[in-house]
Amino acid sequence: MTVVSSHNDVENLTLIFTAEFDTNVDRVWQVWEDPRQLERWWGPPTWPATFDRLELRPGGDARYYMTGPEGQKAHGWWKVLAIDVSKRLEFDDGFAGEDGEPLDLDDTTRCVVTFEEDGGLTRMTSVTTFTSVEQLERMSEMGMIEGMTLALGQIDGILAESTVTY
Amino acid sequence: MVVHKLSDTEVDRIFQALADATRRDIVSRTLTREQSVSALAQHYAMSFAAVQKHVAVLERAMLITKERRGREQIVYGNVESLRRAAHLLGAFEKIWHDRAIRIGELLADPQNGEEQ
Numbered sequence: 001m002t003v004v005s006s007h008n009d010v011e012n013l014t015l016i017f018t019a020e021f022d023t024n025v026d027r028v029w030q031v032w033e034d035p036r037q038l039e040r041w042w043g044p045p046t047w048p049a050t051f052d053r054l055e056l057r058p059g060g061d062a063r064y065y066m067t068g069p070e071g072q073k074a075h076g077w078w079k080v081l082a083i084d085v086s087k088r089l090e091f092d093d094g095f096a097g098e099d100g101e102p103l104d105l106d107d108t109t110r111c112v113v114t115f116e117e118d119g120g121l122t123r124m125t126s127v128t129t130f131t132s133v134e135q136l137e138r139m140s141e142m143g144m145i146e147g148m149t150l151a152l153g154q155i156d157g158i159l160a161e162s163t164v165t166y
Numbered sequence: 167m168v169v170h171k172l173s174d175t176e177v178d179r180i181f182q183a184l185a186d187a188t189r190r191d192i193v194s195r196t197l198t199r200e201q202s203v204s205a206l207a208q209h210y211a212m213s214f215a216a217v218q219k220h221v222a223v224l225e226r227a228m229l230i231t232k233e234r235r236g237r238e239q240i241v242y243g244n245v246e247s248l249r250r251a252a253h254l255l256g257a258f259e260k261i262w263h264d265r266a267i268r269i270g271e272l273l274a275d276p277q278n279g280e281e282q
Contacts, residue, residue, distance in 0.1 A: 003266060006259045015259055019266035023273050031269050041268035124269075126262055 004123065018125040025117035028124055029086040032056070032113070042066075047074065052100065056083055062091075063100045075100050079108075089113045107131065183227035188212075189220050196230055197243035203232075206241065 004018040021028050031037045035051040043049035047066040054062045062078035075096035082090040092108035110129040115122060183189055188210060195201060195209070207217040221241055224230045232241050 003263060006263065015262065017259060017262040017266070019262075019269075021270060021273055027273060028269070031272055037272060040272050041265050044264060124266070128262070 014127060014129045016125065016127050018123060021122045021124065022120070023122060024120065025086050025115050025122045028115055028122045032089060039064075056080060056089070058082060063096070065096075065100065073098070077102050087115055179227040180229065183224050183229055186220070186223075188217075189224055192217075192220060192224060192241070193229055193243055196241045197245065200240050200242035202238040202240055204238070 002020045004020050005016070006018070007016045031041060033056055035054040038054065039049050039051055042051075042064070043066040047068050049064050049066045051062060051064040054060075054064075058080060060080040060083075062080070063075075064077070065073045065075045067073055075098065076093060077096045077100070078091045078093050080089070080091045082088065090110075090112045093111055094105070094108040095103050097103050108131065112127045114125045116125075117123075184193070191209070192206060195206065203218060203221055204214065206221070207214045210217055221230065221232060221239075225232050228244055230241050230243050232239055234240075
């Protein structure tokens with residue numbers, strides 16, 4: 001896996017992330033389509049995800065939870081907005097209550113993932129748009145972000161153009 | 167290091183403050199050395215009052231500190247606040263960076279290989 005680029009758009013609270021995988025596009029699509037494979041990467045190792053439902057079709061729903069180190073559960077849901085197999089997946093991702101159902105249908109993170117195959121390599125780009133910085137804070141509490149370190153040197157780059165490139 | 171947890175209001179202020187190119191430039195300049203507001207104003211094609219407004223926004227977001235010295239208002243950058251803002255920005259990409267690493271590992275695992 002190679003990270004091709006990563007861009008933070010501060011003003012629009014958007015992250016554009018591109019990674020390249022050394023395999024064909026149908027194989028990369030499988031890690032989204034198959035819930036058992038999706039569970040192996042959606043959550044961090046300390047908060048693994050379990051998908052009870054995964055309906056990859058327009059209007060389809062997903063229900064999942066992430067289990068923390070002390071057995072605590074953080075529930076989430078998706079609503080699929082658009083899908084083009086092996087090309088594009090667009091969904092809203094939100095927080096759910098203990099019953100697994102959405103807490104607030106408007107409080108979501110929009111996620112648009114596109115896939116492109118080129119010369120045996122597959123490029124996957126995810127565009128994630130947050131509605132508020134508060135969402136990020138809560139994700140941090142859910143344990144999605146762990147061991148975060150950032151070199152002080154990157155601050156200059158952020159200030160210069162709100163862009164961090166690896 | 168104990169990381170102070172920012173309130174939602176503080177976080178919003180930081181992001182709004184850094185969303186403007188002039189304000190980012192002011193932060194860059196005052197991070198390396200303190201400057202008077204009048205010296206800063208010479209860098210921009212806008213009125214002194216407009217620059218003062220940008221300075222005020224940055225001050226509320228705690229990204230810079232302003233103090234009066236005689237007739238001059240001196241501005242300097244607040245490194246600790248900037249470090250926290252960068253921390254939050256980095257969080258956005260850390261999630262996907264880690265996911266991509268895990269997908270890469272999954273794709274390399276022969277148990278989930280071509281037979282599927």
